[in-house]
Every structure is written in C-alpha cells, then in structure tokens.
Amino acid sequence: MKTEGCEYEAxxxxxxxxxxxxxxxxxxxxxxxxxxxxxxxxxxxxxxxxGNLPAPGFLLFKARLSKKYSDTARALLPVAAMQVAAxxxxxxxxxxxxxxSGLSVGPAVVGTLRSLSASAPLLFLGVTGGLLICAAxxxxxxxxxx
Amino acid sequence: xxxxxxxxxxxxxxxxxWAYAARISGSATAADDILQETYIxxxxxPPRVLDLAGAKPYLYKIATNLVRDRFRRxxxxxxxxxxxxxxxxxxxxxxxxxxxxxxxxxxDQERALLWLAYVEGYDxxxxxxxxxxxxxxxxxxxxxxxxxxxxxxxxxx
Numbered sequence: 001m002k003t004e005g006c007e008y009e010a011x012x013x014x015x016x017x018x019x020x021x022x023x024x025x026x027x028x029x030x031x032x033x034x035x036x037x038x039x040x041x042x043x044x045x046x047x048x049x050x051g052n053l054p055a056p057g058f059l060l061f062k063a064r065l066s067k068k069y070s071d072t073a074r075a076l077l078p079v080a081a082m083q084v085a086a087x088x089x090x091x092x093x094x095x096x097x098x099x100x101s102g103l104s105v106g107p108a109v110v111g112t113l114r115s116l117s118a119s120a121p122l123l124f125l126g127v128t129g130g131l132l133i134c135a136a137x138x139x140x141x142x143x144x145x146x
Numbered sequence: 147x148x149x150x151x152x153x154x155x156x157x158x159x160x161x162x163x164w165a166y167a168a169r170i171s172g173s174a175t176a177a178d179d180i181l182q183e184t185y186i187x188x189x190x191x192p193p194r195v196l197d198l199a200g201a202k203p204y205l206y207k208i209a210t211n212l213v214r215d216r217f218r219r220x221x222x223x224x225x226x227x228x229x230x231x232x233x234x235x236x237x238x239x240x241x242x243x244x245x246x247x248x249x250x251x252x253x254d255q256e257r258a259l260l261w262l263a264y265v266e267g268y269d270x271x272x273x274x275x276x277x278x279x280x281x282x283x284x285x286x287x288x289x290x291x292x293x294x295x296x297x298x299x300x301x302x303x
Contacts (some may be wrong), residue, residue: 013267036299037260037296038264040245041260044249045261045265048165048168050160050174051174056152059182059185059186060152060189062182
C-alpha cells in the first residue's frame with residue numbers, strides 16, 4: 001500500500017488553490033482525495049458546535065473541589081489501613097490467647113476479653129496503636145501550606 | 147494555576163475541544179461531560195509549560211483518553227454491538243445527519259486521526275503524541291482512515 005504523502009498535500013489540505021495547484025490536483029489521485037476529504041471534514045466541523053459551554057469560573061471551582069476531595073481520600077487511606085490492621089491485631093491476639101489457654105470458641109471469646117483487660121502488654125499495644133492512628137490522621141488531614 | 151491564564155486557554159480551546167469530543171465519542175451529551183472532566187484534570191495536573199501551544203495538544207490528549215475510557219466502560223456494560231449502534235445514531239447533533247452517519251461509520255481511532263489532521267491541522271508527530279501512537283503508524287493509519295472516508299463518501303453519492 002502506498003502511504004507516502006504528496007509534496008502538495010499540505011497546501012491542498014489548507015484549502016489553497018491556484019492554477020498550478022489545480023492542474024496538479026487533477027492529475028494526482030492522492031491530492032484529489034486529500035482535497036475532497038479535507039473539504040468534507042471542514043464542513044463537518046462547521047456543523048459541530050456546542051450549545052452552552054460551562055463558565056471557566058465554574059470549572060475552576062469544580063477542579064478545586066475535586067482536588068480537595070481526592071486529597072482527603074488519599075489522606076484517609078493510611079488511617080483506614082491502620083484501622084484494619086488494629087482490628088486484625090485484635091483478632092490475632094484473641095486467637096493466640098484462646099489457643100494458648102486451650103479453650104473452645106465460646107469461652108475463648110470471654111477468656112480473650114478477660115485476658116485483654118488483664119494483659120498490660122496488649123493494653124499498651126492498643127493504646128500505642130490508637131495514638132499512632134490519631135497522629136497519622138492529624139498529619140495527613142492537616143491544612144496544606146499556602 | 148492563574149485564573150486569567152486558564153480563562154484565556156479556555157476561551158481559545160473549549161469550542162474546538164467540545165467538537166472533537168462530540169465527533170469522536172459520537173454523542174453531544176458525552177462531549178459535555180468529557181469537556182468538563184478534561185479541564186478539571188488539566189487544572190489539577192497542568193503541563194509544565196503553560197501556554198496555548200503546549201496546553202492545546204495536552205487537552206486533546208486528556209480528552210482522547212476520556213473518550214477511550216468511555217468506550218471501554220460502555221463495552222463492559224452493554225457490549226460492542228450496542229456501542230456501534232449508539233455511535234451510529236450519534237444523538238444530539240440535529241443537523242447534518244448524513245455527514246454524521248458517514249463519520250460515525252468509521253472506527254473511533256480513525257475519527258480521531260482525521261479530525262486532528264484535517265480539522266485541527268496537527269502534523270504526524272503531534273498526532274502521535276496525542277493518540278499515543280508512533281509517527282510511522284500515524285502516517286499509515288491516517289492514510290487508511292482517509293481512504294475509508296473517501297470510499298464512504300463515494301458510496302453515499
């Protein structure tokens with residue numbers, strides 16, 4: 001397939017016409033097609049116009065709103081991840097205590113709760129986790145510097 | 147981004163960009179959404195050099211990606227055949243229905259190539275940047291698209 005352009009193609013596409021160019025177009029299939037298509041495309045473009053476009057101020061406002069929303073969503077991601085981690089840690093600790101004390105599931109829950117309330121290291125872990133979550137939330141949700 | 151600069155860019159680009167989005171997506175309603183989303187993305191991550199010459203192809207690139215995303219989403223939701231029907235119907239254009247039908251009969255990439263080359267006057271290198279194709283492919287694909295449109299125009303006669 002011959003896909004190379006003709007040297008006159010750019011002029012034909014711009015809609016330029018003079019005697020020499022007309023003579024060339026009549027003998028060059030490539031330029032004839034380019035001329036026909038470009039005239040048709042220009043006609044199509046003229047027929048394509050929007051009704052009412054939004055005001056630029058409205059788009060600026062929407063863009064700021066969307067940025068704020070995505071920044072908040074991004075900032076909340078680590079907080080959510082830490083919450084999930086805290087819950088998983090809680091479950092894992094409960095399961096570990098239940099397994100350690102050799103209890104079945106029902107009493108194990110009661111036992112776990114008892115152990116948790118009595119267990120100083122786990123309490124420390126919980127408080128530390130909570131503090132970390134608060135610190136992360138405060139860091140990521142702070143107002144950006146202007 | 148300074149409001150004044152954005153307003154200048156918007157004034158110069160909004161109408162042609164809407165027309166591009168409308169003809170490539172085949173829907174005037176979709177073009178309204180694509181236009182808004184394009185400028186929102188543009189404002190939230192502007193190009194490094196902020197002038198009209200740099201902004202315009204950047205805007206076309208964003209709009210092209212949004213049209214492609216829309217086609218992908220529609221394909222997942224309703225299937226390829228119905229998309230073809232929707233594009234061929236090309237709602238919201240009113241006049242020039244025959245022209246609309248001929249243009250909608252082309253593939254979306256062919257429509258984008260022809261529009262960028264023949265309406266916007268971009269060269270192969272610029273089109274390659276906007277459509278994420280290589281320059282040689284643009285030459286071949288544009289040639290084929292033009293041939294297909296020329297044939298469609300012949301058949302309509």
